[in-house]
Amino acid sequence: MKIKRFFAKDMRTGIRQVREALGADAVILSNQKVVGGIEIVAAIDYDEALLAAEESATRTSLLDTAPAGEPSVNQLSEDIVSLSHPSSARQAYVPPVEAPRDSEIPRPEMPAEPPVETLPREAAPKTRVEPAVEWSQDPTLQQMKNELKDLRGLLEQQLSSLAWSDLSHRNPKQAKLIRCLLELGLSPALCQQVAEEVGNGHEDFDNVWRHALAWLASRLPLDTADSLDGGGVVALVGATGVGKTTTIAKLAARYALRHGRDKVALITTDGYRIAAHEQLRTYGRILNIPVRIANTREELSEALKLLADKELILIDTAGMSQRDVRLSEQFSMISDSAAAIRTYLVLSTTTHRAGLREVVNAFKEVKLDGCILTKLDETTSLGGAIATLMENKLPVAYMSDGQRVPEDIHIARAHTLVNRAVLVAQQTSQALEQESLNLAFSGMVANAHG
Numbered sequence: 001m002k003i004k005r006f007f008a009k010d011m012r013t014g015i016r017q018v019r020e021a022l023g024a025d026a027v028i029l030s031n032q033k034v035v036g037g038i039e040i041v042a043a044i045d046y047d048e049a050l051l052a053a054e055e056s057a058t059r060t061s062l063l064d065t066a067p068a069g070e071p072s073v074n075q076l077s078e079d080i081v082s083l084s085h086p087s088s089a090r091q092a093y094v095p096p097v098e099a100p101r102d103s104e105i106p107r108p109e110m111p112a113e114p115p116v117e118t119l120p121r122e123a124a125p126k127t128r129v130e131p132a133v134e135w136s137q138d139p140t141l142q143q144m145k146n147e148l149k150d151l152r153g154l155l156e157q158q159l160s161s162l163a164w165s166d167l168s169h170r171n172p173k174q175a176k177l178i179r180c181l182l183e184l185g186l187s188p189a190l191c192q193q194v195a196e197e198v199g200n201g202h203e204d205f206d207n208v209w210r211h212a213l214a215w216l217a218s219r220l221p222l223d224t225a226d227s228l229d230g231g232g233v234v235a236l237v238g239a240t241g242v243g244k245t246t247t248i249a250k251l252a253a254r255y256a257l258r259h260g261r262d263k264v265a266l267i268t269t270d271g272y273r274i275a276a277h278e279q280l281r282t283y284g285r286i287l288n289i290p291v292r293i294a295n296t297r298e299e300l301s302e303a304l305k306l307l308a309d310k311e312l313i314l315i316d317t318a319g320m321s322q323r324d325v326r327l328s329e330q331f332s333m334i335s336d337s338a339a340a341i342r343t344y345l346v347l348s349t350t351t352h353r354a355g356l357r358e359v360v361n362a363f364k365e366v367k368l369d370g371c372i373l374t375k376l377d378e379t380t381s382l383g384g385a386i387a388t389l390m391e392n393k394l395p396v397a398y399m400s401d402g403q404r405v406p407e408d409i410h411i412a413r414a415h416t417l418v419n420r421a422v423l424v425a426q427q428t429s430q431a432l433e434q435e436s437l438n439l440a441f442s443g444m445v446a447n448a449h450g
C-alpha cells in the first residue's frame with residue numbers, strides 16, 4: 001500500500017492531483033481544510049491489515065528516531081489513526097461500503113456486504129473499497145462528467161459543420177442533392193444512401209435530381225395489385241383518428257360500385273366507443289351494405305360465419321395509441337381468428353417521421369400485409385412516410401387524399417407519391433436552416449462511422 005499526502009487550493013484540484021499521482025484506484029482516506037487550501041491523504045492498494053502492521057512499525061521507528069523540527073510523533077500517529085480507521089477520520093470521505101445503508105435506491109453494482117464495523121479484524125481485506133463506485137459518487141466528478149458531455153456535444157456540432165462545409169466545397173453537387181432530399185423530409189440515412197448512389201455523376205444538377213427521384217420511386221415498396229379488388233377478409237388497424245373508418249367506407253363503396261352491394265359487408269371490433277359503431281352503421285346505411293359488431297374473438301368468428309357469402313369483408317378496428325396496453329388484445333383477436341384475415345396498417349401522412357416509425361414498430365406485432373397512406377391533402381411533408389415504408393419494407397396499397405367517399409382513394413403509385421413529395425416540399429418551402437443541416441449531417445457522419 002502507498003499513502004501520500006497532497007496539498008491543493010481546492011477539492012477538485014486535489015482530486016485531480018491524487019488521480020494523476022496514484023491513478024484511478026486511489027482511495028481518499030481523509031481531507032481537511034488547511035491555511036491556503038485543502039490537505040488530502042490518499043492511498044493506493046488500500047489494505048487495512050497491512051496498514052495495521054505498518055502502523056505499529058512506523059510508531060516504533062518514530063519513537064526511536066524523530067529528529068528536531070520534524071512533525072511530532074503525536075501528530076503523525078494521529079494521521080495514521082485516521083488512515084487506518086477512515087470512518088473516524090476528520091471529515092473523512094464517506095466509505096462507499098456504508099452507502100447502501102443510507103440510500104433507498106438499490107445499487108446493483110454494489111455487492112451486499114455487511115457494514116465495516118461488524119466485520120472481525122481478520123476479515124478486513126474483504127472490505128476492499130470499490131473505487132469505481134466511489135469515484136462515480138463524487139459530485140465534483142459528476143459535474144466534470146456533465147461538462148465533458150456538453151463539450152463533446154459542442155465539438156460534434158462544430159465537426160459536422162466543418163464536414164458539411166468541406167463537402168460543399170469538395171462535391172457541391174452531392175451537397176446540394178443532400179440538402180434537397182432533406183427538404184423532402186427524408187431521413188438523413190436515406191439521403192446519404194441516395195447521394196452515394198446517384199450524386200457522383202458528371203451530369204448537371206437537374207439530371208442528378210431526376211435520377212435521385214427515380215431511384216426513390218424504384219425502391220418504394222408497393223402493393224400495386226389493387227389487392228382488395230380480389231376480395232377476402234381485410235382488417236384495417238392504426239392509431240386513433242388516422243382515417244380507418246373513412247377508408248373502409250371508401251373501399252367498400254368502391255367494391256360495391258364494381259361488383260355489387262350484396263358482395264361486401266362490414267364488421268367493427270371497436271367495442272370501446274358507441275360512436276364508433278354508429279359511424280360505421282351510418283356508412284352501412286348510406287351504402288346499403290350490412291354491418292356487424294364483434295366485441296370478442298368468438299363474436300368475430302360468428303360474424304364471419306354469418307357473412308360467409310360475401311366476397312369482401314372489411315373489419316374496422318378501434319383506433320389505439322401505439323403505447324396502449326390494449327393493443328395486444330386487439331392483435332390477438334385478429335391473429336387468432338380461424339379466417340385468414342389480411343391486415344393493413346393505416347398511416348396518416350400528417351404524422352412526423354419519428355411518430356410513423358414508432359407506430360410501425362408497435363403494429364408490427366400483428367403480421368402486416370401492407371399499409372394505406374391517408375391525409376395526403378393535409379400533409380406538409382411526405383418524406384417521413386416514404387422513409388418509413390422503405391426502412392420497414394412495408395408495401396403501400398392505397399393513398400387517400402380527402403374526406404369524400406369514395407372519390408378520394410387511389411391505388412398507390414410510386415412516381416405519384418415521390419412527385420407529390422416534391423410538390424408538397426415546394427408548396428411549404430421548407431428551406432432548411434444551416435443548424436438543421438449540420439444536425440442531419442452529423443447523423444450521416446455517425447452512420448458512416450457506425
Ligand SMILES: Nc1nc2c(ncn2[C@@H]2O[C@H](COP(=O)(O)OP(=O)(O)OP(=O)(O)O)[C@@H](O)[C@H]2O)c(=O)[nH]1
Pocket residue numbers: 238239240241242243244245246247276317318319320374375376377378400401402403408
Ligand atoms: N383531409 C383528410 N381527412 C381525412 C382523410 N381520411 C380521413 N379523414 C378524416 O379524418 C377524421 C378521422 O377519420 P376516421 O375515419 O374517423 O378515423 P379513424 O382512424 O377511424 O378514427 P378512430 O376510429 O377514432 O381511431 C375524419 O374527419 C375524416 O373525415 C383524408 O385522406 N384526408
Ligand SMILES: [Mg+2]
Pocket residue numbers: 244245246276316317319
Ligand atoms: Mg374509426
